[in-house]
Amino acid sequence: xxxxxxxxxxxxxxxxxxxxxxxxxxxxxxxxxxxxxxxxxxxxxxxxxxxxxxxxxxxxxxxxxxxxxxxxxxxxxxxxxxxxxxxxxxxxxxxxxxxxxxxxxxxxxxxxxxxxxxxxxxxxxxxxxxxxxxxxxxxxxxxxxxxxxxxxxxxxxxxxxxxxxxxxxxxxxxxxxxxxxxxxxxxxxxxxxxxxxxxxxxxxxxxxxxxxxxxxxxxxxxxxxxxxxxxxxxxxxxxxxxxxxxxxxxxxxxxxxxxxxxxxx
DNA sequence: TTCCAGGAGGGGG
DNA sequence: CCCCCTCATGGA
Numbered sequence: 075x076x077x078x079x080x081x082x083x084x085x086x087x088x089x090x091x092x093x094x095x096x097x098x099x100x101x102x103x104x105x106x107x108x109x110x111x112x113x114x115x116x117x118x119x120x121x122x123x124x125x126x127x128x129x130x131x132x133x134x135x136x137x138x139x140x141x142x143x144x145x146x147x148x149x150x151x152x153x154x155x156x157x158x159x160x161x162x163x164x165x166x167x168x169x170x171x172x173x174x175x176x177x178x179x180x181x182x183x184x185x186x187x188x189x190x191x192x193x194x195x196x197x198x199x200x201x202x203x204x205x206x207x208x209x210x211x212x213x214x215x216x217x218x219x220x221x222x223x224x225x226x227x228x229x230x231x232x233x234x235x236x237x238x239x240x241x242x243x244x245x246x247x248x249x250x251x252x253x254x255x256x257x258x259x260x261x262x263x264x265x266x267x268x269x270x271x272x273x274x275x276x277x278x279x280x281x282x283x284x285x286x287x288x289x290x291x292x293x294x295x296x297x298x299x300x301x302x303x304x305x306x307x308x309x310x311x312x313x314x315x316x317x318x319x320x321x322x323x324x325x326x327x328x329x330x331x332x333x334x335x336x337x338x339x
Numbered sequence: 340t341t342c343c344a345g346g347a348g349g350g351g352g
Numbered sequence: 353c354c355c356c357c358t359c360a361t362g363g364a
Contacts, residue, residue, distance in 0.1 A: 096345055187346040193362060194345085227360030232347080269347045290345035307346090330345075 080128040080137055087126045087140060088168020089119045095169050095331045097279045099182055099195045100202070112139055113175045114206035141170050141282075149324050156317055158300060159325065162332035169327050172279060176247045177240060178207045179280030184232050184267035186275070193225075200224045201233075214241035232267025239265060255283045271307065284323035287314045293326070296333040 089108050093101045100111040107120045117130035130136050137143075150167065153159045181201075186194050201208060201216070201224055208216075214237040221230035239245040245265060250258045255277055262273040274288035289297075289307040297310045305313070318325040332338035 183345075184347095186344090188344060188359085189346085189361080190344045190363065197361095222360085225361065228347090228358085229360080267347065271346060275345070288345070291343085292345065334345095 078129065078131060078133055080130075080133050080140075080142070081122075081125050082128075082142065084121060084124050084126050085168065086142075086146070087128075087170055088166070089121070089126060091166040091168040091331065092140070092170050092172070093119075095166060095327050096191060096334075097275075097327065098172055098174065099191070099198050100207070111202070111205050111207070112136075112172075113178060116205050139173050141173055144170075146170060146324075149321060153318070153321055153325055153328070156325070158329065158332075161338065162325075162328040165335050165338060166328055166331040169324075169331065171282065171284070171323060171327060173282055174279050175207075176250065176276070176280040177210055179276050180236065180240075180247070180262075180265065180268070181207075181213065181233055183272045183275040183279075184236060184265075185226065185229055187229060187232075187267065187269075187272060189229075197225050210237055210241035213237040229267060235266045236268070250277075250281055255285050258283065259286070270311075274311075278323040278326070285315070285320045287311050287318070287322040287326050288330075289314075290330075292330055292333040296329060296338070 093108055093110065098110070102109045107118055110117050110119060115130065115132050115135055117128050117136050119129075120127055128136050128140065150163055154163060182194070182198055185197050201213065201221075213233070216234065216237070218230045218234045221233055226233060240247055250261060253261065258277055258281065259270065259273040262268050262276055263270065268276070271288050271290055274286040277283040277286045278288065289311045294307065294310060297314075298304055314325070315322050
């Protein structure tokens, strides 16, 4: 253990809950350890007794990345009395919403469309060079054909066009920061491959806007089972936003994790 | 083998 | 506006 390490309690950060709840893709599990890459940085996570250790060469970056300034006990306490939270939160009580870099998040969730998590992970691994996720300029150089060869399928032109829009400055990813979630979503949806659901994921994971509720196939499944009625994504989103309000993003992560757990549905 | 996956784009009605 | 179809890929 060195001064490069960040140490906190296991209750404050559960490694599996946080990395395997579908918000991030560039991680690998090595038994008791997890290796994680973000932008051009990396870290190793593991437990030492009752502590979580984040071993990296940039402790300050990862303290922000893991959102260590936020009190999740307070958030969970506020959510606990709301529908399904007393069931869902205990299944993944150590989740933290990561503060990921917007460009990496945009591209990652364009790739996520109609795709499996293991396959999303492998595609992102192939477009990354070793530790570093490509910059907009680097990714813009990939042709549609090269992206197709890397296994992106029908998303090849989405990634190509979006990377070019951002690299050329036609789309300013920093302009999103100060916008309301509604205005930000509308803007993000002008990017090819970004629809309402992907925009919600980008806003939650890339801009830490928590008044959104990404509705994917798992949330739909859970909604139909738990609420006992059918609904399309737009209706489900509105209903759940009304329930969870500004904490919707957190509630969504607990529900998503629960939806994929055999102990929940 | 068929179904499905953290959906979006596009055409037709 | 809504409904329906298509879009690659590979794990289960």
